[in-house]
Amino acid sequence: MNKHKSVRDWYQLVDDGTVQRLILTGNLTLAALDNNFRQLSGELSRHAQNTRILWDLSDIRRMDTAGIVLLWKVWGEKRPDALILRPEHEKMLKRIENLPKAALGLKRGNPFWPIHAIGDQFLLLWANLSGMIRMVGQLALDSLFFLRHPALIPWREISANLYRTGAQALGITALVGFLIGIVLSYLSSEQLQMFGADIFIVNILGISIIRELGPLLAAILVAGRSGSSMTAQLGVMRVTQELDALTVMGIPHSQRLIFPKIIGLGLAMPLLVLWTSAIALTGGMVAAEIQLGLSYHYFVHTLPESVPIGNLWLGLGKGVVCGMAIALIACHFGLRIKPNTESLGEGTTTSVVTSITIVIIIDAIFAIAFSDVGIVR
């Protein structure tokens, strides 16, 4: 490839008394022009103002579409009066001349856009709500169907989901639970020491972790971890037409994909809640021993006395409800994904954000509805 040094290398202006000839030379291609594109276009435009000039294109070595478009722009989108060009370039010029002049104008702005935007949001909310209610209904119908045909229950899928959302989440929930337990224990014990109420650390940790923190921590982690993967999985299945393939085979999505996910996570979540609470309590116990000198034996011994068993059932119940809600939301947004990449990313984000919000809302509802369960007055 020949390297052009300046814009001057692409053209020369020859004045032989009667006519001014502008002779274009070299490679008029995008690759060759590179950074000189704009400058050349500017300089040629100046010469183009002289309408009597003769454009000589016959010396061009190679010209591509970018080259001819550059000249077309320079000429003000019309053929100059005096022009010499080779037949192959003539064909390229013809193509541009014959281009349909359909204006690709930008879409005009709508003056009522704020109202439209709010309306769209409400319609979207309505679509999501009704979609989710429909899914709950479908789940109930599927459950009835499986009750009547127990042989068709997708055990393999349920077990696979149990493993993926439960067993594989043990590590992360343990790590987070243990650390939260330590933090909580350190902070509370300092305060309790001031009042000389050291032994109440067992009550504080027991109630707060078993009733609130264990279920909430597990649910938020699972929403981020399993919820996103479920949404993305269903979304990619839509993109690759696997969902269509299932439908054509006569296998309903709701029975083979959604039912096992919701049941699987509904089973896995309470187990994860139990696990997270246990590990968090262990963390708290270790920190209490270090900070307050409370023996492990005392901690374990006092725990059942100071925490009524109702709290445990409440925590496990929250786990079941949150798990099923997370799976439901993940499946709902997964099935709404359209077959393009942007929709996939958007759907996954919405799914995770919604399920974390819903988990906290569920927690609040539980707190109000069961305010007199498991609390010693």
Next chain:
Amino acid sequence: MSELSDKLMNDAPCIIEIEDLQTRFGQHIVHQDLSLDVRQGEILTLIGGSGSGKTTLLRQMLGLETPTAGTVKIFGSSRYNGNLALNKSIRSRTGVLFQQGALFSALTVYDNVALPLRELRILDEKTIHDLVMVKLNMVAIEPEHAHKMPANLSGGMIKRVSLARALALDPELLFLDEPTAGLDPELSESFVQLILDMRRELGLTIVMVTHDIDTLAALSDRIAVLADRRVIAAGALEEIYRYPHPFITNFFKTMHKKHQLNDNRK
């Protein structure tokens, strides 16, 4: 191909040179001592049974995969040189038509074709607009389709838009992966014609992988046959046709059947 142009071809410089290429996936050897040249201005078709490594070879030419051993040279420089600027210039001189089109699904037809042009950062938006419209016109896409999303296009249109995108930077070298797969015979014929027109207009060199015998016969100047882990033969259709190898015999048997069918109909 006439003999005259055949001679011209032989003198043309090589755009791609592949030497002693070896590819191995674990224990499985795909290519062994594979050599192949692509000359300027020709249309070379790669054929071979499934699993013979056609697509892998194409990906290696594109720099998407690295062979276990051997060299792939494009425009005289190695594909795996580690020189960013050089690699970028190689990439802007090559265009690819992927089998499924690989259009960016989040962008409109217009933006898909405009993307490589915008990436250069040397063109203003008006020039880009004109360039995109010219490219779309070349592949016979009407302007009213320019604002559609790829999801709303038919299979044939996806191929054509994707060809327009591959041609956006006016490349010298074009790779086609199964250009007519998934198109009906009429569409596939018009697509073949389109590629021939493009080639005449832009002076392209084309490397193509195809299974379709009509496309093969209509487009190829030379055919390279991949079998037994290497290129067993490369040459014009008539030469390949006479080459004694079970794969080639089988491959052209279907062509015979097809022609017999056509003759019977007449």
